Amino acid sequence: MSNRSYSFTHAITRKPGKSAVDGLRAVDTGTPDLDTFLSHHADYIAALKATGAVVTELEALEDFPDSVFVEDTALCLQEGAVVLRPGAPTRLKEAEAMAPTLRELYDEVLTIEGPGHIEGGDILTTETEILVGTSARTDDAGIKELAGLVAQWGYKVRKLNTPEGVLHFKTDCSLLDENTILSTRRLADAGCFEGYNVILVADGEEACANTIRFNEKVIMPAGFPKTEQAVREAGYDVVTVGNSEAAKLDGGMSCLSLRFSPIKK
Ligand code: CIR
Numbered sequence: 001m002s003n004r005s006y007s008f009t010h011a012i013t014r015k016p017g018k019s020a021v022d023g024l025r026a027v028d029t030g031t032p033d034l035d036t037f038l039s040h041h042a043d044y045i046a047a048l049k050a051t052g053a054v055v056t057e058l059e060a061l062e063d064f065p066d067s068v069f070v071e072d073t074a075l076c077l078q079e080g081a082v083v084l085r086p087g088a089p090t091r092l093k094e095a096e097a098m099a100p101t102l103r104e105l106y107d108e109v110l111t112i113e114g115p116g117h118i119e120g121g122d123i124l125t126t127e128t129e130i131l132v133g134t135s136a137r138t139d140d141a142g143i144k145e146l147a148g149l150v151a152q153w154g155y156k157v158r159k160l161n162t163p164e165g166v167l168h169f170k171t172d173c174s175l176l177d178e179n180t181i182l183s184t185r186r187l188a189d190a191g192c193f194e195g196y197n198v199i200l201v202a203d204g205e206e207a208c209a210n211t212i213r214f215n216e217k218v219i220m221p222a223g224f225p226k227t228e229q230a231v232r233e234a235g236y237d238v239v240t241v242g243n244s245e246a247a248k249l250d251g252g253m254s255c256l257s258l259r260f261s262p263i264k265k
Contacts, residue, residue, distance in 0.1 A: 004078055004261065005127045005175055006213040010056070011048045012101060012258040016041055016068040016245075017060030023249040024066055024088060026167060030248055037245035041068070044219070044241045044256055051215035053259075056101060064094045068246070069255040072119040072137075072168075073098040075130075075146065076260035079153040080108030082146060087117035087137035098258075106262045110149050116141025121168030121255055127178045130155050131192065133162035133169025160192045167250050174211040174254065176218060176236060182227075184209045199234055202226035210252030212259070219253050 016037045023032070048055050061067040066088070073095040075082040081102040083095050102109045112118055122138040123146075124131040130150065132143045140159070147157035162169040163186050172187040180197040181188075184206045188198050201209045201224070208224035211231075218236040220228055221243035232238050243252060 003127065003178055005125050006177065007215055007261065008053055008259045009261040010105060010259070011053045011214075012056045012058065012070055012098075012105075013041070013045055013048075013256060014058040014067050014070050015060040017062045017065070019060075019062045019065040020068060020249070022065040023068075024090065025249050032245035032248045036242070037068075040242040040245060041256070044253070047217065047219050047239050047241055048214060048257060050239075051217050053214065056105070058101065061094070061097060064091065064097070066091050066249065067094050067097070069121075069249075069251050070098065070258050071255045072121050074102060074258055075120060075123055075125075075150075076102070076258045076262075077125070077150065077153060077155065078261055078263045080110060081106045081260070081262075082149055083109060083111040084120055084146075085112040085114050085117050085142060086119045087135075087139065087142070088119070091119075105260075107264060112142060112145050112149070114141075114145075116143070116145050118142030118146055119168065120258075121170050122162060124170055124173060124175060124181075126175055126181075126196070128156075130157045131160055131169070132157055133160045135162040135166070135168055137168065138162075161190065163187055163190065170210055170254050171250070171252065172206070172209045174209060174213065176213050176231070176234075180234075182209060182211055182231065199230060202230065207247060207252070210254050212253045212257075214259060221247070221253055
């Protein structure tokens, strides 16, 4: 069975900078501690590498407090990458800063030119389709432009709604395998995962719905024992990584990397 949606040879990460303390957040739950953030970030990279991935580790960009959350800057597929257009004004130019790295790794790099906006946190690539949630950061025009670009590589884009008050579509869901999605109840109840198996995160553990499947591992944030157990019991090989500091900035496991296997000509 093909599994291009979670088998990856490469990842890109970016170190959190000192300016991360000024990162965007919906609710202030305290200032992230940079040393702890750096230590969690190193654990995260080690978890990616342990699956066999080559990780491009970029230096911090102090001008962009949220630039550790590289996922929002690009959509990485096998055939090429698309530089996105973040809807948060303070993050718009982060995408441009990622483009040279993508050009080193891919033959083809396309760009969302606007006027629409789209962030990677709103995009869930499954084996058969690309699901994109509209949100405060991602609008219809951004989704339409993305759909037009990726059609040339044979991808279908399906537009959905991110639940009200939720930052990104993938704040509430993750891909576990070809047919299985980990989701919060509120997102699954919206009916967007028909045809997929859904594993629900435990009530009260919604903050771990943002998890990643990376090769043979499911990388989950630490501290969500009921959901971790459910995912293990479903047969997945789980590794947990501390996420307390990224969580203060509404960030989780997917936000911290771009994951892909570029096809080089
Ligand atoms: C932001 O608000 O943009 C960052 N503080 C968090 C971004 C999280 N990214 C993601 O879910 N893909």
